[in-house]
Amino acid sequence: MALVIDGLGFAYPGGPPLFHDASFRVEAGSVVGITGPSGTGKSTLGALLAGDIRPRLGGVTVDGAPLPRRAFRPVQLIHQHPERAVNRTWRMSAVLRESHAVPPETLDRLGIKPEWADRRPGELSGGELQRFCIARALHPATRYLVADEMTAMFDAITQAAIWHRLLEIVRERGLGMVVISHESALLDRICDEQVAVETLR
């Protein structure tokens, strides 16, 4: 039971190779950090893990099966900018429904107030929106989460509150987690293992 990256190679069209023969694995129930300076391909790696872009070579398998192209993907990516990850014309209740009927206790644990459901993204703060994005990613069929600089935009208190509650749920469900961040203090605190993105190039 693991998210396995095996011999992965990727380059943007016309660009130099970004990853070459990259391999690592994320066991279910463990938290793996990806570190590295800006512009070294951390976010691209996140998109590759979630299946948003396809590798040139090698592949990503989830518990032995390749990532599906046209169905629900058991690897869910949580983006850095929640305001870009929701359609601004939708109400928040529709944003959640697009994924699944999120149980009220999950909403409560993530600190989402029931009255926010009727609002549109423009009427919520970034931290509030990001909680919705997390709730959306916690689909019953989700096996792995990839958090790409998930809390980099928020103050320390919001950051701590979000991570505390998410990791609790992740541990309960036995999910695997990939945390992409440039904050070593955060990674040192929450990760079982860290991979420097430079070693994958």
Added chain:
Amino acid sequence: MTTSADRKPRGRRDLLVSLGVVVAVVACVVAGGLLLDPAQMRPSAGAPLSPPSLRHLFGTDHLGRDMFTRTVHGLSLSLAIGVLTAAVSTVISAVLGICAALFGRWVDGLVSWVIDLSIGIPHLIFMVLLAFVVGGGIPGIVLGIALTHWMSLALLVRADVRQIRSAEFMLVSRGLGRSPLFIAWRHVTPLILPQLLVGFVLMFPHVILHEAALTFLGFGFSPQTPAIGILLSEGMPHISSGMWWLAVFPGLTLLLVVLAIARLGDRIRTVLDPATSHG
């Protein structure tokens, strides 16, 4: 700061004024179409070729038909055909524009080819051809016009959707297993709705003028139908003999309707377009 704060309410106020004018004109035409006595359009309703008077505001034609009643009926026919054809055209633009931008290179190539082809054929000739093939009447006019006015809006929609398509919420939706159709309908359509509304209103004047052009050239309706184009073409031979009212009034009212709606479209665009409303 002050300029943008000043500009926005003015844009809104201009829009409301324009909207009021269009609503008033349309209400007059519709009410006239319903209330005016159709008997006035029969031959010998008045003396033939009498100039404008209180009894016949726009005069009468060579058969003694009241030109005011005929003009109002012609305008309401123009408006009805305008709404129908502009709506059909807008839907075609939206569907093709979204498909071209979302559904891969192959579909994009096909749609772009159809757009290039349709733009390449001279407008009026294309319309006449289509109206002729369908066989005249209202279906011929509607199809002929609807199938020749969608191209530029489709290009705008395609460009808009190409910007939306790489948005993160679209990727999330794919990752949640949502189908391309769901994404096109639920994610993309609400975002391009303002563009479609402006496109629809701005298409309206074109469509009405082309309807008048087609009927003027004799495609579409039977000669007794009071369409503006038919009124104008009937009036043409009489202008040189001094019967100015036969062409001037139908032409002038058509111009007024078209200008009012075109102005409304421009003002909706000014208010909705972020570049001009918040700039």
